Amino acid sequence: MNQNPNQDDEKNMSLIEHIGELRFRLTRAAFAIFFGMCLCWGFSEKLFDIIRKPIQPYLPNGGLVFTGPIDKFMAHIKIAFVAGLVVSAPFWLYQLWKFISPALYRNEKKMATGFIFFGTLQFILGVLFSYFVVLPMAFKFLMTFGGDIDKPMITIDHYLGFFTQTAVVFGLTFEMPVVITFLGMMGLVSQRFLKEKKKYAVVGITAVSAVVAPPDALSMILLMVPLWVMYEISIVVVGFFEKKKTLSESFEN
Template sequence: MLEDLKPHIAELRSRLIKIVVIYFIFFILAFVFWKEIFQWMSQPLLEALKVSKNSEIIFTGLAEPFFTAVKISLFAGLFMSLPFILYQIWAFIAPGLYEHEKKLIIPFVFWGTVMFVAGAAFAYYVVFPVGFKMLIQFGGSEFTAMPRMSEYVSFFGKLMLGFGIAFEMPVVTYFLAKLGLVTDRTLKDFARYAIVIIFILAAVLTPPDLFSQLAMATPLLVLYGVSIIIAKIVNPEKEAPQESQAPKQKEKE
């Protein structure tokens, strides 16, 4: 048993090493430009801070800018290396697939990347402007907002990654349906459990505030509905053949 697993373990180790090497290269590249990346990341917050007088982004520890730069580089490195990571994931599972299924690698990498970026863009351009402004206004005009840069980067990165992962649902559903592993009936029967899981994921992947959790749970519910439609198109549940209702003729004696 262990001998049979050794080739798979060696293959997994090889794929993980390649992912780490590429990720490290992008991490170093992002670290060089961390200030420019931070300016882009902080733009939604800076716009929201305009509603609060004398508000600004601050740091309170001597080493905070350095560790913030590391956080930014880790986050940006993951984004930039995502297509390569998806490729390595598919390459690892490809030996267990049929030849026609192996050819799905390009659509998998392309649409996996597109949907991840779409989820992150939804967070950046839709959720952040409304959410940040609402959260800052909640403090009232009698308070001055001075968010710490390290806390903001963690908040930003967690939401971006959460929305990016959440938007992968239709892509995962398409390929599972293409491989014959799920049908539209499977997703419909699982819907009641999916709703509970979606709200749990929204609570885990987002900061502990109601707006962020609802902002993630709502599109996830919509994406689950879209996933059912995708599964119905790609791999619909086959109806069981019905027995003929026509009365049998009596045999003549």
């Protein structure tokens, strides 16, 4: 396969240069998220009404409670941050792409649009999955466990912490096929490698689910299963691009 001479220079960057590039990309990604957060701040009240819906049926007065003067204000900041993270996904995914693209061949760099599009789509799907599937099931189990004599008084701070953690974790979880696919395109993993290491991946998935999922067994299972499915999808997608790359090289030869 023909390579651009500049590509070799990019691939031979020193460790210090890689760290500098990573810092530069992280800074720009942070600015994009901050801008998205500021944009969503004006809609935080409407977003709060949407975020409250999964737990609202289990609240005696239909609303959350707060115990500190700034709790509600901080709640709107958290809401704006999560919404800004979703809105700015194409921008921070673009920064991620710019960081990894020097290790790719010229024809693989043309996949930038697909990487950003599917990366954004997968992140949003993960957030929606947590909102429409994970949270309703988790609250139905947690809020009705042990009978209905005890009445919940859920604070805004605790609920938003739970909601934010769940949404971000599932959003990032659904990025797995995109990330592994491009690791495959960089030659760092192969379909054979992913299949051979599947049992280790399952152990790792279980451990990650236990650590990052909300502290209940149901949430852990609801995270572990999609992670496993995403890993299986990654194997198929990496294999597809390997075959495509082999055919392309055979035609060139």
